[in-house]
Amino acid sequence: xxxxxxxxxxxxxxxxxxxxxxxxxxxxxxxxxxxxxxxxxxxxxxxxxxxxxxxxxxxxxxxxxxxxxxxxxxxxxxxxxxxxxxxxxxxxxxxxxxxxxxxxxxxxxxxxxxxxxxxxxxxxxxxxxxxxxxxxxxxxxxxxxxxxxxxxxxxxxxxxxxxxxxxxxxxxxxxxxxxxxxxxxxxxxxxxxxxxxxxxxxxxxxxxxxxxxxxxxxxxxxxxxxxxxxxxxxxxxxxxxxxxxxxxxxxxxxxxxxxxxxxxxxxxxxxxxxxx
Amino acid sequence: xxxxxxxxxxxxxxxxxxxxxxxxxxxxxxxxxxxxxxxxxxxxxxxxxxxxxxxxxxxxxxxxxxxxxxxxxxxxxxxxxxxxxxxxxxxxxxxxxxxxxxxxxxxxxxxxxxxxxxxxxxxxxxxxxxxxxxxxxxxxxxxxxxxxxxxxxxxxxxxxxxxxxxxxxxxxxxxxxxxxxxxxxxxxxxxxxxxxxxxxxxxxxxxxxxxxxxxxxxxxxxxxxxxxxxxxxxxxxxxxxxxxxxxxxxxxxxxxxxxxxxxxxxxxxxxxxxxxxxxxxxxxxxxxxxxxxxxxxxxxxxxxxxxxxxxxxxxxx
Numbered sequence: 001x002x003x004x005x006x007x008x009x010x011x012x013x014x015x016x017x018x019x020x021x022x023x024x025x026x027x028x029x030x031x032x033x034x035x036x037x038x039x040x041x042x043x044x045x046x047x048x049x050x051x052x053x054x055x056x057x058x059x060x061x062x063x064x065x066x067x068x069x070x071x072x073x074x075x076x077x078x079x080x081x082x083x084x085x086x087x088x089x090x091x092x093x094x095x096x097x098x099x100x101x102x103x104x105x106x107x108x109x110x111x112x113x114x115x116x117x118x119x120x121x122x123x124x125x126x127x128x129x130x131x132x133x134x135x136x137x138x139x140x141x142x143x144x145x146x147x148x149x150x151x152x153x154x155x156x157x158x159x160x161x162x163x164x165x166x167x168x169x170x171x172x173x174x175x176x177x178x179x180x181x182x183x184x185x186x187x188x189x190x191x192x193x194x195x196x197x198x199x200x201x202x203x204x205x206x207x208x209x210x211x212x213x214x215x216x217x218x219x220x221x222x223x224x225x226x227x228x229x230x231x232x233x234x235x236x237x238x239x240x241x242x243x244x245x246x247x248x249x250x251x252x253x254x255x256x257x258x259x260x261x262x263x264x265x266x267x268x269x270x271x272x273x274x275x276x
Numbered sequence: 277x278x279x280x281x282x283x284x285x286x287x288x289x290x291x292x293x294x295x296x297x298x299x300x301x302x303x304x305x306x307x308x309x310x311x312x313x314x315x316x317x318x319x320x321x322x323x324x325x326x327x328x329x330x331x332x333x334x335x336x337x338x339x340x341x342x343x344x345x346x347x348x349x350x351x352x353x354x355x356x357x358x359x360x361x362x363x364x365x366x367x368x369x370x371x372x373x374x375x376x377x378x379x380x381x382x383x384x385x386x387x388x389x390x391x392x393x394x395x396x397x398x399x400x401x402x403x404x405x406x407x408x409x410x411x412x413x414x415x416x417x418x419x420x421x422x423x424x425x426x427x428x429x430x431x432x433x434x435x436x437x438x439x440x441x442x443x444x445x446x447x448x449x450x451x452x453x454x455x456x457x458x459x460x461x462x463x464x465x466x467x468x469x470x471x472x473x474x475x476x477x478x479x480x481x482x483x484x485x486x487x488x489x490x491x492x493x494x495x496x497x498x499x500x501x502x503x504x505x506x507x508x509x510x511x512x513x514x515x516x517x518x519x520x521x522x523x524x525x526x527x528x529x530x531x532x533x534x535x536x537x538x539x540x541x542x543x544x545x546x547x548x549x550x551x552x553x554x555x556x557x558x559x560x561x562x563x564x565x566x567x568x569x570x571x572x573x574x575x576x577x578x579x580x581x582x583x584x585x586x587x588x589x590x591x592x593x
Contacts (some may be wrong), residue, residue: 006397014398021404024466028411030432031422046432088319095315107316114327116579118527120551120568122330124337124561129330148326151319180311209415211530216556227417231534234421241425248418255413263406266413270471271478 035245042242057246061233065247069222070229071254077139077214077225078207081146085154085203088147090192093158094184098167108159114152119213127216137221142214146207154199161195162188201269208255226251335572337565344559355566365567367542368550372574375461375546376525383465383521384514387472392506394473395480405477409470416467420534423463424450427535450536453543460532460544464525472517479513480506515586522578526571547571 034042038054062068096108126145127136135141169191173183214225224232230251234244259266338355342348359365390408394401411419426432427449434446449459483506491501529548532538538545538553547567555564 006399010397013393013396014400017393017398017404018400021400021407025407025410026436027422027426027466030426034425047435084322088322091315092319095311095313098311099313099316101313103313104316107320110328111319111323114323116523116575117327117331118548118568118571118575120527120548121334121565121572122327122332123334123551123568124330124555124565125333126326126330127556129325144322145326148322151323152327155319180315184311184315205413209413209417211415211417212533212552227415230415230421231417234534244421245425248421251418252414256410259410259413260406267405267409267474270409271474 031245032249034241035249037242039240039242054242057242058250061243061246061250064237064243065229065233066222067226067229067247067250070224070226071250073139073218073223074208074225077142077146078204080139080143081150081207082200082203084143084147085150086196086199089151089154089199090158090189090196091184092151093155093162094188096155097159097162108155111152111155114149115156119149123213123216130217136217137223139223141217142225145213145217146203146210150203150206154203157195157199157202158192161192165191197265198269198272201266205255334565335569337562338569339566340562342562342565344561348562351562355563356570358563359566359570364538364542364545365547365550368538368545368547368567369570371457371543371545372526372528372547372571374457375464375528376522379461379464379525380518380521382461383469383472384517386465386469387517388476388510390469390473391476391480395477405473409474411467412470412474414467416530417534419463419467420531423466424535427459451540453540456536456540456543460535463531463535464528468521468524472521475513475517475520476510479510483509515582519579519582522582523575526575526578547574 030046033050034046035057036053036055037046037050038056041050041054092111096104096111130136130141130145135144165188170183170187173187174180178186208225209227210225211227211231214228215231218224219228219232230247233247237243337348339350339352340348341351341354394405394408398404429446429448429451433449434443437443437445447455447459450456487505487509488501491505496504527548528546529552532544532546532549533552536544538549547570551564551567551571554560554567
């Protein structure tokens, strides 16, 4: 009913919103614009379009910031963390929701508590722990870190979804002699696909964009992730903005491409994820 | 549905560890839907090692003078007394609260306005939703570097202001200690307002059209139907939006670390930043842990207040 009529007022709203959107994306325009300009043009006319496309920034940034390696590092760390989160998180949520002992409820509360605890509280002891195990400057440290810290939200999402599902399919499978593991992976897990999508989207953004812990664990090593590489790169090249911005564009391009391809699912994922 | 679940669980009562060992006929019948606790163990081990154990030892360190190495002695509340008299930490506490309170109000209002506008019949609504949400997906570090450039004195923002004849508003955006905190906050709101918008859009789409029809039959105008239908129906969305903004602003680190490093002076210091500097730069682990514990208490207090308010509100409904 509210959508049907396109009145003069709707037209005015449209005009105001388009103006607001142009102002809103202006910083991103500047980002791309500067990345394609040579240094003298950047200082003279930062806002106008480049007279010629200066792609040299991209070649140099790619080499100087080792962006290729950082891209690989971020991809490996994000993929393996997500794999562990989906496997361990879905299993744990299933066990906690379908279990009947009192301990299940207590453990679920313990996991959910983790959504609230700021990482800062355990940051030093965890750093020492990783150092003592010799895991600093390895992929493993960061994958274990992300898995541990994102399990609470993952279990929160899975447990809400599983609780709303009937147990009759897996009961039937168990009657037919399937073990609880078989029943889970063959019957239950495929039914969790919608929430698995949400879990992947929300956690992927978090892992990919995370900064402080990758800086502490991997900073200065060949294993550093994109945000850390970008930060180090900016520190090194201070005000060579064309170069730095080319690096920034490379760092956000994978996210933007996936976002524009899957925007409907991603927005839905966030909306349903935060609703829990 | 609930009935199915509870009958299933009733059949499995008493199941769990060790049930596999029983193989009498009765045991076989009962274990049909039992889910072993072993499903939970791998997740529990990692969670325990990465979150629970370090958090507990962090909380203990907060009451010691530990500076790395093997010697640490218990100092009671000394770290916390020091924390309140240290201008850096006291400033961080104040800034963190300001960013949280002001940021929450501004971002919630702007997010709601965006959602209302983009839930109307305008033709560009899908494109605009995509654009407004995009920054929320990008790394805060990238956003911070970008805005650091935009804020350069005589840079892009000053030039834009000049173009519109507002040159008098030009500032040393990140260098003036009475403006810097608000410059940082503007970046955070710019980046995250799209997430608030998405939460409100989901809330708006969950309101049945019949409610608006009924309101208009009762003679309610736009404002009246907003106040009596939209506002109460959006209460759950507000709860979630506010909680997310508050928790993320309380822990704010990346943007200040990159854009200002806490300066000028202590003007943009936050609790997370102070904790990082004390622990990882200066090696004051005990003191850093105390700052982290204060942050944890703030988050816990906030969640408690919010749950209480939400409960009361839901009872009223």
